[in-house]
Amino acid sequence: MxxxxxxxxxxxxxxxEAGVKFAAAYPGTPSTEILENLLEIDRKYLFAEWAPNxxxxxxxxxxxxxxxxxxxxxxxxxxxxxxxxxFFTAAYSGVNGGLVIVSADEPGQxxxxxxxxxxxxxxxxxxxxxxxSDSEDCRVMVKEAYExxxxxxAPILIRMTTRVCHSKGLVExxxxxEVGIKKWEKNPQKYVMVPANAKVRKQLIFKRFEExxxxxxxxxxxxxxxxxxxxxxxxxxDCYLYAQEVFGKEASYLKVGFSNPLPDKLFKEFAEKVxxxxxxxxxxxxxxxxxxxxxxxxxxxxxxxxxxxMIPEVIREAVYGKKIEPDEEVKEIMINRAPTFCAGCPHRGxxxxxxxxxxxxxxxxxxxxxxxxxxxxxxxxxxxxxxASVSMGHGAAQVFSMDECEQDMKVVSVxxxxxxxxxxITSLIDVVYNNSSAVTCILDNRITGMTGQQQNxxxxxxxxxxxxxxxxxxxxxxxxxxxNVRRINPNNxxxxxxxxxxxxxxxxxxxxxxxxxxxxxKQSEEDKKNFPGSFKDKFQVDxxxxxxxxxxxxxxxxxxxxxxxxxxxxxxxxxxxxxxxxAQVCPVGAIGKVVK
Amino acid sequence: MTKNVLLTGxxxxxxxxxxxLLTIGLMSAGYDVKMSEVHGMSQREGQVxxxxxxxxxxxxxxxxxxxxxxxxxxxxxxxxxxxxxxKQDGVVVLNTVRFNPIGVLSGKxxxxxxxxxxxxxxxxxxxxxxxSEEAEKxxxxxxxxxxxxxxxxxSMKLEDINWDKIIEENVKEKFVExxxxxxxxxxxxV
Numbered sequence: 001m002x003x004x005x006x007x008x009x010x011x012x013x014x015x016x017e018a019g020v021k022f023a024a025a026y027p028g029t030p031s032t033e034i035l036e037n038l039l040e041i042d043r044k045y046l047f048a049e050w051a052p053n054x055x056x057x058x059x060x061x062x063x064x065x066x067x068x069x070x071x072x073x074x075x076x077x078x079x080x081x082x083x084x085x086x087f088f089t090a091a092y093s094g095v096n097g098g099l100v101i102v103s104a105d106e107p108g109q110x111x112x113x114x115x116x117x118x119x120x121x122x123x124x125x126x127x128x129x130x131x132x133s134d135s136e137d138c139r140v141m142v143k144e145a146y147e148x149x150x151x152x153x154a155p156i157l158i159r160m161t162t163r164v165c166h167s168k169g170l171v172e173x174x175x176x177x178e179v180g181i182k183k184w185e186k187n188p189q190k191y192v193m194v195p196a197n198a199k200v201r202k203q204l205i206f207k208r209f210e211e212x213x214x215x216x217x218x219x220x221x222x223x224x225x226x227x228x229x230x231x232x233x234x235x236x237x238d239c240y241l242y243a244q245e246v247f248g249k250e251a252s253y254l255k256v257g258f259s260n261p262l263p264d265k266l267f268k269e270f271a272e273k274v275x276x277x278x279x280x281x282x283x284x285x286x287x288x289x290x291x292x293x294x295x296x297x298x299x300x301x302x303x304x305x306x307x308x309x310m311i312p313e314v315i316r317e318a319v320y321g322k323k324i325e326p327d328e329e330v331k332e333i334m335i336n337r338a339p340t341f342c343a344g345c346p347h348r349g350x351x352x353x354x355x356x357x358x359x360x361x362x363x364x365x366x367x368x369x370x371x372x373x374x375x376x377x378x379x380x381x382x383x384x385x386x387x388a389s390v391s392m393g394h395g396a397a398q399v400f401s402m403d404e405c406e407q408d409m410k411v412v413s414v415x416x417x418x419x420x421x422x423x424x425i426t427s428l429i430d431v432v433y434n435n436s437s438a439v440t441c442i443l444d445n446r447i448t449g450m451t452g453q454q455q456n457x458x459x460x461x462x463x464x465x466x467x468x469x470x471x472x473x474x475x476x477x478x479x480x481x482x483x484n485v486r487r488i489n490p491n492n493x494x495x496x497x498x499x500x501x502x503x504x505x506x507x508x509x510x511x512x513x514x515x516x517x518x519x520x521x522k523q524s525e526e527d528k529k530n531f532p533g534s535f536k537d538k539f540q541v542d543x544x545x546x547x548x549x550x551x552x553x554x555x556x557x558x559x560x561x562x563x564x565x566x567x568x569x570x571x572x573x574x575x576x577x578x579x580x581x582x583a584q585v586c587p588v589g590a591i592g593k594v595v596k
Numbered sequence: 597m598t599k600n601v602l603l604t605g606x607x608x609x610x611x612x613x614x615x616x617l618l619t620i621g622l623m624s625a626g627y628d629v630k631m632s633e634v635h636g637m638s639q640r641e642g643q644v645x646x647x648x649x650x651x652x653x654x655x656x657x658x659x660x661x662x663x664x665x666x667x668x669x670x671x672x673x674x675x676x677x678x679x680x681x682x683k684q685d686g687v688v689v690l691n692t693v694r695f696n697p698i699g700v701l702s703g704k705x706x707x708x709x710x711x712x713x714x715x716x717x718x719x720x721x722x723x724x725x726x727x728s729e730e731a732e733k734x735x736x737x738x739x740x741x742x743x744x745x746x747x748x749x750x751s752m753k754l755e756d757i758n759w760d761k762i763i764e765e766n767v768k769e770k771f772v773e774x775x776x777x778x779x780x781x782x783x784x785x786v
Contacts, residue, residue: 004623004631110634134630134657167632167657168619238657245656312660324661326680327718333708334677337606337697339642376702553702558641561701574737 005171007164010135011074011102012037013171014142016046018098019179020072022064023048024057026422027451028076029111030165031104035074036454039463045176050454050463053386053422054079058101059086062155065099066191068182070146074102077118078385082423088125089193090155092201096182098149100142101127104160107282108309113366113385115307117283122157122260126205128212129157129260130221131237135169137257141221143174148215152208157260161282163238163309209261217265221257224270228252232274234267234287234298238310239280245312246319251278262290271296278303278319282310338374343559344519344535344577346445347372350490352555352581353497355379359408360504361400363393365415365424368450368518369443372414376556380414387423389413390440394431397438410504411438417473418448418456425476431509432481439503440482440511442473443490445518446527453521460526477511484510491516491579519577537578538594543568545590552582552591598651600659601752604678605670606695607635607642610741614668615646617745617766621757622650632657641695643674667719668748670741671695672711685720689747689786691727691740723751725785731778739771739778746782755783 005013011034015023023046025035038048051057054075064071075083080103087101103118122129130145132138138160145156189197216222231251233243240255254270256263271277271291277298279288288300303318304310316322341348351372354362364370364380365388373380382392393413400409415424420442428440448454455461460470477485484506488495496514503510517527519535527534541552548567552560559575560582562568571582571591583591601618605611612633619631627650634645647659661680666687669675672694682688692712699705708714716722727747731740742763749755763775 004619004629162634163632163657166634167630169630169657170623170628241655241657245660309658311658312656313662316660324680330676330679330714330718333714335673335697335705335708336699337641337643337673337677338699340698342641375699375704550703556698556702558698558701561696562703 001173002170003173004168005135006033006166006168007132007135007138007160008033008166009037010138010171011142011158011160012041013173014139015072015100016041017139017174017176018143018146019070019177020046020146021069021097021181022046022061023072023074024051024060025074026051026054026057026079027448027454028054028079028104029451030106030162031074031076031079031102031160032451032454033165034102035463038072043464048463050456052457054083055086058083058090061099061101062086062090065095065097066184067096068184069097070099070179071097072100075104076112077103077105077116078112078114079103080118080121082386084121087121087127087155089198091125091127091205092193092198093191094153094201095149095155096184098146099155100145100149100158101155102158102160104162104165105283106162107307108162110162113383115283117286118157118159119259119286120284122159123286126209127157127260128152128154129159129258131159131257131259132164133237133240133255133257134164134167135171138164139171139174141257144221152212154208159237159259161238213261213264216258216261216263219258222263222266223255224266225253225255226273229274230276232270232277233280234270234277234291235280236287237282239282242310242312242315243278243280246315256287259287262287264294267291267294267296280304280310280315283307339371340374340556340558341368341371342519343557343575344579346490346514346516346518346579347443348555348557348579349493349581350441350443350496350514351377351379352585353493354412354414354500357500359410361396361409361411363389363396363411363413363438365389365419367416367419369414369416376554386419387415387427389415390424390427390438391430393438393440394427394434394436397436398434401437412441412500413438414441414443416449417442417444417446417458418454420473421457421471425480428477428482428511429480436509437507438509439500440509442477442511442513444473444513444515445521447518447521449518449520453518461524473513477513482509482511484508485513486511487513487515489516490514491581493581493584535577537580538571538573538576539578539580539583539591540571540573540594541569542590542592545588547588547590549587551585551587555581555585557582598649598654600664601648601666601668601748602659602664602678602681603646603648603668603670604674605644606674607644609644609670610738611644611646611670614741614745615648617762618748619648620766621749621754621759621762624762625754625757628652628654630654630657641698643677645678666748666752668744670744672715673697673707675715676708676711679715679718682719687721687751688715688719688723689744689751690715690722690724691744692724693726693728723747723786727782730781730785734774734778734781736774739774742775742778743782743785746779747786749779750783750786
């Protein structure tokens with residue numbers, strides 16, 4: 001039976017069919033839907049869970065593998081940086097039950113803070129790697145990856161890209177193969193990576209790699225398709241599809257689906273048959289450099305861009321100089337549609353207030369709240385990676401407090417609840433331990449917002465929606481030694497301001513926790529109890545009172561627009577969810593609750 | 597022969613749902629189908645762009661610029677933003693509504709005035725109407741996307757596919773009848 005699936009769905013299907021019993025992940029675009037789909041599977045077959053971060057997810061999967069079950073972890077590309085520590089050493093210790101890891105890379109950066117090529121990670125860690133091109137590839141490769149993992153005693157990396165993750169294609173549905181749980185036997189030489197053991201294992205890695213070179217040259221994932229031999233294209237992942245689109249039968253192809261180690265013999269064989277070689281790969285010239293090192297002439301980054309997606313029009317332009325010129329008239333009048341906080345987002349009132357403060361450096365983090373960097377808030381001065389807000393803020397605060405520093409600045413660090421659990425907590429321990437005056441704000445919107453409402457340790461529910469132990473952020477923060485803690489309603493601007501006055505006056509660590517649910521969150525019974533009447537009201541503008549000052553539009557709420565013809569503000573009742581921030585901002589009391 | 601369709605709108609308008617139903621329909625008709633979604637960072641109000649390609653054999657899931665047979669637009673500005681994808685004489689089905697980007701709401705930017713005329717100038721054929729108003733007539737603004745789906749089905753001459761069945765199988769039961777009705781409304785608009 002054939003089904004239409006995204007690459008993410010197909011990976012999940014493959015994981016199921018491969019007999020995997022344990023899976024863990026931290027959400028991150030474009031990888032999130034893999035675990036979401038695994039959660040749909042009956043737990044008698046497979047147990048899936050959200051981990052607080054990628055390192056924890058991978059370590060859990062490694063533990064499950066050692067215990068004998070086929071196990072799985074998925075993450076976005078930057079997530080593999082977080083998990084790099086266990087990733088590199090797991091290559092040494094190997095597996096018991098098969099272990100497969102997905103890295104979802106983002107050529108073109110649709111929603112990521114960098115564009116990194118995790119083929120480099122596989123290469124650096126000596127971890128065998130697959131690169132699927134489409135959804136069916138995803139399903140079959142993940143199954144083969146488990147066979148390979150167990151045969152070669154190695155974790156396997158699957159590199160996906162946004163287009164592979166989020167494109168739909170037809171997938172042949174297969175049966176699940178039950179593989180059982182292997183017996184675990186004590187084997188410290190294999191699983192305890194102290195230097196004496198690791199040295200031995202490193203030798204095994206090289207032996208394994210030599211064997212895998214044979215596999216790479218002979219497996220069905222790396223193949224040559226001869227057509228016209230004037231042009232030879234070497235491509236992996238989605239680039240293979242793009243190249244076929246451009247060249248069709250006018251070129252011959254070497255498709256690389258298993259790409260670490262690379263198939264040297266195939267490269268040489270191909271090079272002898274074709275006249276001119278194009279190596280088409282997204283991001284780094286990994287294959288190109290390898291091929292050139294074999295003494296084969298080829299074109300790669302000398303003509304193709306070193307960043308972004310190698311979509312057909314990019315290839316066409318590079319090879320044939322064909323370019324679609326943008327419509328100048330349209331380009332001239334085009335305006336941006338910057339992403340923004342949703343109507344009723346609890347971050348709005350907070351950042352509206354914070355952005356107005358003077359002499360503050362705002363240290364930000366990865367999540368919806370990063371949107372505060374844009375208009376109209378301009379309330380974020382730096383953002384790097386998950387959890388870094390607090391530690392970067394700490395470092396900055398240390399400098400600002402030095403006698404020779406001429407700037408009198410205070411630091412406010414901002415991150416969300418899920419990010420706090422991800423890696424903010426260790427940073428906050430640093431703030432406490434080293435006695436920083438930085439103010440840490442944990443924006444607890446009761447869910448992991450940006451990736452689409454996943455549960456986290458603070459929500460009180462597991463990934464399956466079962467009731468779980470809820471981490472009490474306030475108690476946790478106090479337990480690690482923060483004496484000054486306040487929990488506030490971020491929609492109440494006076495409360496936000498008072499909390500800043502209080503925290504910024506302190507010379508020791510302080511934490512402000514904002515507590516209000518994400519406007520898109522499906523509220524639980526507990527939420528309804530905790531936030532009675534939330535998102536039930538609508539507000540409207542009394543046009544007789546409105547003086548057209550536009551203060552309400554400066555809150556950046558997408559429900560509010562300004563009618564230029566009559567110079568009055570108006571609120572879209574289809575969007576307003578009654579957070580009341582605009583009413584608090586209005587200087588003449590023209591905005592009020594709609595009386596039902 | 598590969599056909600290229602582009603669906604574009606704003607997060608929250610149901611663009612992706614409409615794309616999915618269309619994809620499922622094309623698949624049921626026996627085509628090889630590939631679809632690729634790009635959505636911006638925000639959950640709501642961000643740009644949404646779906647590439648959909650179908651034919652005997654489809655390679656790339658991405659529609660190349662200048663090759664879209666049809667653009668299905670859920671919002672005026674977003675159609676204009678992606679107009680370079682349209683092939684010469686390509687068809688545009690346009691929902692004549694405007695969602696002000698945050699820059700416009702805050703007074704920094706100005707929403708271009710003559711968007712519809714500009715779109716018309718660049719398309720071989722333009723079907724323009726306000727599907728949101730039609731949806732309100734049906735009592736639920738949310739079925740705007742299904743009305744648009746109806747119009748695209750008609751303009752792509754895909755009426756032979758059993759859309760009622762696809763709605764029955766893919767839409768929550770209590771919305772099935774409303775969705776079927778919305779689809780008809782859309783088909784009648786073209």
